[in-house]
Amino acid sequence: MASVVAxxxxxxxxRVWRGQPxxxxxxxxxxxxxxxDSQLPxxxxxxxxLSELLLPMDGIGELRxxxxxxxxxxxxxxxxxxxxxxxxxxxxxxxASAWANAGVRLEKLQIVLAQPRDVLWATEQCLRSAACxxxxxxxxxxxxxxxxxxxxxxxxxxxxxxxxxxxxAAANPSxxxxxxxxxTAPAQLRVIKCRGGNPPTQPIPLSALAR
Amino acid sequence: MLWAxxxxxxxxxxxxxxxHAEPDQPLALISGPSQRRVLHAVNKAAEAEGLRAGQPLxxxxxxxxxxxxxxxxxxxxxxxxDFLAAWAYRYGSLVSRSVASTLLLEVEASFxxxxxxxxxxxxxxxxxxxxxxxxxxxxxxxxxxxxxxxxQHDGLAISQQVHLQNALGQLPIDASGLPHDVCENLHRMGLxxxxxxFSLPRTALGKRVGANTLQQLDRLxxxxxxxxxxxxxxxxxxxxxxFNYDVTSxxxxxxxxxxxxxxxxxxLAGRDGxxxxxxxxxxxxxxxxTEVSVGLLAAERESSMLFEFARGRLEPLTLDASVxxxxxxxxxxxxxxxxxxxMFDARPQQAMPWQQxxxxxxxxxxxxxxxxxxxxxxxxxxxxxxxxxxxxSSPLPLPRPGWLLKQPIPLRDHRLRILAGPERIESGxxxxxxxxxxxxxxxxxxxxxxxxxxxxxLGEFMLHGWFA
Numbered sequence: 001m002a003s004v005v006a007x008x009x010x011x012x013x014x015r016v017w018r019g020q021p022x023x024x025x026x027x028x029x030x031x032x033x034x035x036x037d038s039q040l041p042x043x044x045x046x047x048x049x050l051s052e053l054l055l056p057m058d059g060i061g062e063l064r065x066x067x068x069x070x071x072x073x074x075x076x077x078x079x080x081x082x083x084x085x086x087x088x089x090x091x092x093x094x095x096a097s098a099w100a101n102a103g104v105r106l107e108k109l110q111i112v113l114a115q116p117r118d119v120l121w122a123t124e125q126c127l128r129s130a131a132c133x134x135x136x137x138x139x140x141x142x143x144x145x146x147x148x149x150x151x152x153x154x155x156x157x158x159x160x161x162x163x164x165x166x167x168x169a170a171a172n173p174s175x176x177x178x179x180x181x182x183x184t185a186p187a188q189l190r191v192i193k194c195r196g197g198n199p200p201t202q203p204i205p206l207s208a209l210a211r
Numbered sequence: 212m213l214w215a216x217x218x219x220x221x222x223x224x225x226x227x228x229x230x231h232a233e234p235d236q237p238l239a240l241i242s243g244p245s246q247r248r249v250l251h252a253v254n255k256a257a258e259a260e261g262l263r264a265g266q267p268l269x270x271x272x273x274x275x276x277x278x279x280x281x282x283x284x285x286x287x288x289x290x291x292x293d294f295l296a297a298w299a300y301r302y303g304s305l306v307s308r309s310v311a312s313t314l315l316l317e318v319e320a321s322f323x324x325x326x327x328x329x330x331x332x333x334x335x336x337x338x339x340x341x342x343x344x345x346x347x348x349x350x351x352x353x354x355x356x357x358x359x360x361x362x363q364h365d366g367l368a369i370s371q372q373v374h375l376q377n378a379l380g381q382l383p384i385d386a387s388g389l390p391h392d393v394c395e396n397l398h399r400m401g402l403x404x405x406x407x408x409f410s411l412p413r414t415a416l417g418k419r420v421g422a423n424t425l426q427q428l429d430r431l432x433x434x435x436x437x438x439x440x441x442x443x444x445x446x447x448x449x450x451x452x453x454f455n456y457d458v459t460s461x462x463x464x465x466x467x468x469x470x471x472x473x474x475x476x477x478x479l480a481g482r483d484g485x486x487x488x489x490x491x492x493x494x495x496x497x498x499x500x501t502e503v504s505v506g507l508l509a510a511e512r513e514s515s516m517l518f519e520f521a522r523g524r525l526e527p528l529t530l531d532a533s534v535x536x537x538x539x540x541x542x543x544x545x546x547x548x549x550x551x552x553x554m555f556d557a558r559p560q561q562a563m564p565w566q567q568x569x570x571x572x573x574x575x576x577x578x579x580x581x582x583x584x585x586x587x588x589x590x591x592x593x594x595x596x597x598x599x600x601x602x603x604s605s606p607l608p609l610p611r612p613g614w615l616l617k618q619p620i621p622l623r624d625h626r627l628r629i630l631a632g633p634e635r636i637e638s639g640x641x642x643x644x645x646x647x648x649x650x651x652x653x654x655x656x657x658x659x660x661x662x663x664x665x666x667x668x669l670g671e672f673m674l675h676g677w678f679a
Contacts, residue, residue, distance in 0.1 A: 184658070
C-alpha cells in the first residue's frame with residue numbers, strides 16, 4: 001500500500017458498514033422537543049443541511065415545530081449584523097407579535113419577497129452566504145436537482161435550511177437530509193427520511209410536542 | 212517638505228486609450244479647425260505606421276488608411292486631470308494640479324503611513340500603470356524644481372538642498388521650463404546649462420532676462436517660496452464615456468460601465484468615503500436619456516460589488532434606442548464604515564456579509580424585496596406590524612396566530628369547532644368603524660384558524676390568520 005489510511009478516518013467517512021450502529025456526535029441544533037430529538041439519529045436537526053417539512057395544507061403546525069429552534073438561534077447571536085433568519089417567499093404575513101411571543105428576536109428576522117421563479121435562486125444565495133443561521137423557504141416547484149442545489153448550498157454556507165413543501169411531494173425522492181410529514185388526522189409527525197439512521201417507525205403525536 | 216512631480220506626458224491620449232475597446236490598433240487624436248485638421252497625438256501602433264503628432268490629417272490618411280480617429284477634447288483632458296488629482300489625494304493632502312499635465316504632491320508627510328519614498332513611488336507607479344496613464348516621477352524639495360527635473364529625468368529622488376543645486380545645475384536650459392524666448396536669449400549668450408546661469412552675477416542677469424525670469428529661477432532653487440493652489444476633491448463624482456459607435460444591447464455597455472465604476476471606486480478610496488446611490492444615464496440620439504438609478508441600503512465602495520449591483524440593474528433593461536454615451540453621476544457620498552469582523556472567525560468559502568447579500572437580493576428581486584419585521588403598538592391586527600425595524604415596541608401578551616392573511620377571506624366550513632373567543636377588536640371611531648369578534652376555531656381538516664365575525668352577526672366566519 002502506498003499510503004497508510006488511518007482507521008479512524010476510514011470509519012468516520014462511513015464507507016465501511018460495521019453492522020452496528022455508530023455513535024455519532026450529537027447535533028448542535030436540537031429541535032427543542034425532547035420527543036422529536038430522541039427519534040432523530042443525530043438528536044436534532046441535521047447540521048449544515050436541508051430539512052424538508054411536508055404539509056398537506058396551511059396552518060397545521062410548521063411554525064410550532066420551528067419556533068423553538070428559531071428562538072434559540074435568534075437569541076444566540078449577539079449584536080452582529082450577520083446571523084439572520086431569512087424567510088423566502090412566505091405564503092402569509094408573519095404576525096410580528098406572535099413571533100415575538102414565541103421568543104424569536106424580530107431584528108434577526110428578514111423577509112425576502114420573491115416571484116415563484118426566483119424563490120430557489122434567493123434561497124440558494126441566502127444558504128450559501130453564511131450570513132444566515134437559518135433559511136426558511138416555500139418553493140412552489142422544486143425538483144430533485146433544485147433541492148440538491150439547496151442541499152449543497154446549505155453545506156457550503158453551514159446553515160440550517162428548511163423547505164416547506166406540499167405533502168404530495170412525500171412520494172418523490174429528495175436529497176434533503178431530513179424529511180418530516182405533518183399529518184392532520186390524527187395530528188402527528190412522521191419522519192420519512194433521516195440521514196444517518198433508519199427513520200423511526202412510530203409517528204410522533206403533535207400533542208407530544210410540548211416542552 | 213518633499214514634493215513628488217508626476218508628469219503625465221500623454222494625458223490626452225492615455226485618457227482616450229484606457230477607455231477604448233482596441234487600444235492596440237492605430238489611433239490618433241485629431242485637433243485643429245476643420246480646414247486644417249492635424250494629428251494631436253498618436254499611439255504606438257500608429258507611430259509604427261509612420262504617423263507623427265503635428266502631421267496634417269490628409270498626410271496621415273495617405274500614409275495609413277485604417278487608423279481610428281478620435282477628436283481631441285480639452286474638457287475631457289481636464290476631467291482626466293481632475294480624476295488623477297482625486298486619485299493622488301489619497302497619498303497626500305497637498306495636491307496641486309495647477310500645472311498642465313502635471314500633478315504635484317507633497318509626500319513627506321505621508322511617509323509614516325505609506326513607508327519610505329521607494330515604496331511609495333512603487334505604489335504610485337503601479338497605480339498609474341493600472342489606471343493606464345504613462346508617467347514620469349521625480350522627487351525634489353520644492354515643487355518647481357521637481358517639475359523642471361521631470362522634463363529630463365524619471366525616477367530621480369533628491370531629498371536634500373545640496374544635491375538639488377547639483378542636479379539643477381546639470382539641467383540644460385531648454386529643459387528648465389523657462390519661457391521659450393528666454394531660453395533662446397540665454398542660448399545666444401553661450402549658456403547651455405542652468406549651472407552657468409546661476410553663476411552669473413544676479414544684477415547683470417536681471418538686466419538681461421528680466422525680473423520674471425529671475426523669480427522663476429529663484430523658485431527653482433527654493434529661494435522664493437511660492438504657494439500653490441491646492442486641489443480639493445469635488446463632492447460629486449461625474450464621469451462620462453462617449454462611444455464613437457452606437458450601442459444597442461445592454462451587454463455591450465458592461466465594459467464601459469466597469470471602467471466608470473473602477474474610476475468611481477478610485478475616487479471613493481481617495482475620499483475615504485462610500486457611495487449610497489448613483490445614477491447611470493444612457494444618452495440616446497437627439498437628447499433622449501434613459502436613467503437607471505442604483506440605490507444601496509448602506510454605503511459601499513468596493514469596485515466589484517458596485518459593478519455587480521449596477522449590472523443587476525442594467526442587464527434586465529431593454530434598450531429602445533441605441534446608446535451613444537454613458538454617464539455615471541454619484542452625488543450621495545456618505546462616510547464609509549467598514550463592517551467589523553472577528554479576526555479569528557473561521558468563515559466558510561463564498562461567505563458574504565449580510566449587507567452584501569441583501570444588496571444582491573435587492574438588485575435582482577426589486578428594491579422592496581427584502582425587509583425586516585417589527586411589532587407596532589396597535590391592537591388592530593392589520594396595523595400591529597411594520598417593516599421599519601428602528602421603531603419597535605413590545606408585543607401584546609395575547610394569543611395571536613403566526614400567519615396573518617393580508618386580506619381576510621370567507622372561511623367556508625360547516626364543521627367548525629370554536630376553541631376560544633370571542634375577543635372583540637374595534638377600530639378607532641375616527642376612521643371606518645369596524646367591530647369584530649375574533650375566535651380561535653378548528654376546521655374539519657384539523658387546522659387552527661383565527662377568524663372573526665362582525666359584532667352582532669351570526670353569518671359565516673372570515674379567516675384572518677393561521678395558528679401554524
